[in-house]
Amino acid sequence: MEKAAAYIEHARDLEVYKRAYAVSLGVHRATLACFAKQTRSKPEFARFISMAIGSCSEVETWISYAFDLEYITQAQRDEWLQSYARIYGMLVNLREKLR
Structure with a gap:
């Protein structure tokens, strides 16, 4: 114990x-x-990337919650949202290349 x-x-x-x-x-x-x-086919991998895009959007929502509940500062929110915007864009580009 x-x-x-x-x-x-x-x-x-x-x-x-x-x-x-x-x-x-x-x-x-x-x-x-x-x-x-x-081994994954291109369509399977594209589906996986689509799920990652959804997860990225979910994290953006949680970041907003954290800010609105005053758990994080505006500077931290902005930094994280900017990072996730970049990640989101990279995922979208990757998914497009798989089509």
């Missing part, structure tokens, strides 16, 4: 975090081998 601490600075300092991280890392490594063996 873990000792109760007055204050935990980082979740990564907890034994439960360390164990969960180690297991998830092992699962990730095991699944990488499976995915490395798969």
Whole structure:
């Protein structure tokens, strides 16, 4: 059992975090081998890129939430949104090249 601490600075300092991280890392490594063996067609990869574009839009929404809830500064919001705008554009260009 873990000792109760007055204050935990980082979740990564907890034994439960360390164990969960180690297991998830092992699962990730095991699944990488499976995915490395798969070959994807251009349409499959384009579909994957389309999902990434959707995820990019979702993250932009979460960034806006974080700002509106006053968790981040306007400067941080602007920096992140600008970064995601670039990533979004790169994904769109990549998807177009696959057609």
